[in-house]
Structure formats: structure tokens, C-alpha cells
Amino acid sequence: MTSLNSHGIRFAFGTLTALPVRVTRWDRETARAGMLCAPLAGLLVGLLAAVPGSLFLLAGSGPLLAAVASAAVPAALTRGLHLDGLADTADGLGTAKPAAEALRIMKRSDIGPFGVITLLFVLLAQVAALFQLYGQGWAHGAAGTVVAGVAARLALTLASRRGVPPARLEGLGAAVAGTVPLGGAAAVTVLTVAACAGAGALLGGYGAAHHALAAVLALGAAHLLLRHCVRRFGGVTGDVFGALAETAATAALVALAL
Template sequence: MLKSSPHDGLRFAFGTLTVLPVRVHRWDRGAARAGMLCAPAAGLVVGGCAAGLGLLLLLLGAGAPLAAVASVAVPAALTRGLHLDGLADTADGLGSGKPAEDALRIMKQSDIGPFGVLTLVLVLLAQAAVLAQLYADSWARGAVAAVASAVAARLALALAARTGVPAARPEGRGAAVAGVVPKAAAFGLAAGVVAAAGAAGA
């Protein structure tokens, strides 16, 4: 595996996980490994933007529900709904009750079925409701929650890309990052993120 610098990893993470104008120069396994390890950093920026918009609206006199909806909308905008599309596909595939091959075929389709729509609606409502309550209790709590959730969501990518976890489809996009992160690095990163989130919450 080719060695990659943190710069390569940041480019890979931001270039593939956000709409920010970052060009990815390397697509090899080494760059993918570094990119997945840098994925929480992309989440930190996305979450920071989400919290920033929510706090700005609160400062301008908006209520906690509107600030929460804005904080939920920012990650969707900054990622072109990548995580929401994946969630809907997963819900459609698992909700179909079909064998693995048929479920993967359903997940690959571009349209969204009833399970996907229902899951998206409920998840987005739940996210907005939780953030609204936190913003209403404390602006700082809402902001920390917006950042921590975005970082945790990208941490899940590093954990899913650890060695021993195969790609669902060899020809799929996930195959480019499947198994690139050593287990020790994945769990070490997870421990660091959890510690940082705990410190921020405290």
C-alpha cells in the first residue's frame, strides 16, 4: 500500500464527502485509507457550519425549531444528501424482505421506495426535534450536539472501512474504501472522537 500524507487524506475526505471545491489527486488504497481516517475532520467542518447557522438564526431572534431545521439542512446541502441517499437505499433494501442479491439490486436503483421515504421523514423529524429541544435548553448544547453528530456520522465511515469488512458489491463505490483502515487505527480514532465529544459535552 502506498504511503499517504495527511494532506492526501484531507483532500480525499473533503473531496468525496463534501461539496467543497477540493480536488482529489489520488484514488489509490493508501489515499483512501488516509481519507477515511480524516473523515471525522470533514464532519467537524460540516457540523461547525450547521451549528454556526443555527446559532446565527437564534442570535437574530428565530426560535429553536427553526434553528434546528437549519442545522439539519446544512449537512444535507454540504454533502448533496449523500448520507440521506444511502439511508434511503438501505431502508428500501432491508425493508423489501428480499434475499441479499435482490436487496442489493433494489438499493442500487436511483428511485426511492416507500420504506426509504418513510425512514427519511422520521429520521429528519427526529433530528430536528432533538436539536430543537437542545437549542431551547441551551444554545451551547445545541451547537455541540450539531457538531458531535456530524463528526460521529463520519467516524462511522472509518469504522465501516476497517479491515475484515468486505464491500457489499465488488463493483460498487464502497469497494474503493472497503478494508483500507487497520482495526487498531479505526478503534483508536473512535476512542479519540468519543473522548473529544465527552470533553465538549462536559
């Protein structure tokens, strides 16, 4: 069990981040453990993203530069793969062509107009929300950044649950689709939302409820996108996973900014 957990953590960090972690096993059992550990990868990404934003703000830069820094780090730590997946998914959903052709469009290396527009507004929303959070103080910005990172990867845990099919027979989507048991997904969700509430509690007031609600709303937004993608494409792909992560992160930040 300890060995499987170790391989699972490697799988989570090696596939969901660009950190130099070598994935030593690539099977369904390891994929299940890895996707259950996905929020841990999100926690690290969120913490690393919160550091430059907080430092910029404490150094007197103002909340806008802090927001840009915290939005840029997750993109760098994934080599832009989640943003690329978001753009490809937007192009696939934007076309009126059948599912097979939409999947071929998503595999192209170029980005179409739907992808460009989606990237523009998603990144603007993330920076705008972080700007407002950092405007309340570095702790609010840092907590929001961490919650967004955790919620983004938790959405991937839920998207890997049993009953969600892959759209292709190869790729990350096929490797992880349907690997996570419903009980495990529920347990990880409860623990992660509770952790988000704990982070919010450090800010006082209604922080605990606000951050827990933001995580739940992020999962709700990702779930709506997941359902639409399964209907449109017949299942999930690696690109869809990237889109789910960015959708959840953005929804969490917007909810915290309200």
C-alpha cells in the same frame, strides 16, 4: 507521509462532503488515510451546520427554526447523498428478495416506500432533538450539532476497518472497505470521543460525560446497522455508508436530548 496525509484529507473531504475539494489519488492507501481523517470532515460539517442555527436563535427566531437550519446544512453539504443512501438502504433492507436483487433495488434512482418513511422519521427525529437542544441555549444546540457531525463520520471510519467486506466490486464501498487497520480505527475513536467530551465540558456540569456517551451510543447504533447490512447484503456499499452516517448522527442527537 506528509503527502499521503494531504491526499487522505482530500479524499475525506472530497468523498464525504460536497465541498469543492478535488480527489487527486484514488487508491487503497489513500482511502485508508482518508477514512482515518473522516471525523475531520465531520467536524467541519458540524461547525458549518451550527453557525446558522446559532445565529437564528441569537437573532430571536426560536429553537424550531434554528433546529431546521442546523439539520438542513449537513444535507446541503453532502448534496443529500447520505440521506439518499439511507433511503436506498432502507428499501434494500425492506425487501424480502435475495441479496443480489436487494442491491439492484438500492441502485435504482427512485425511492420506495421504506425509504420515504425512513427519511421522514429520521429527519423528524433530528429536528426534534435539535429543537430541544437549542431550547436550552445556542451553545447546547451548537455542541450537539458538532458532535453529531463528528460521530457520523467516525462511524464511517469504523465501517472501513479490516474484516468488513464490500458488497460490490465497484463504488465507494469497494474502495474503502477493509482499508483501516483495527489499531488505527481504535486510536481515532478514542481521540474523537475525547474531543466530544471536551466539547461537552465547555457546557459545564455533566456535559463531558453526556457528550462522550452520546458519541459512543451513536457508534453502537451504527454498528448494529452495519452488522445487519453485512449479513443482508454480504458487505458494505456507498449507500450503506450514507445510512450509517445518518444513523449515527440521529442517535447522537437523540442521546443528547435525553
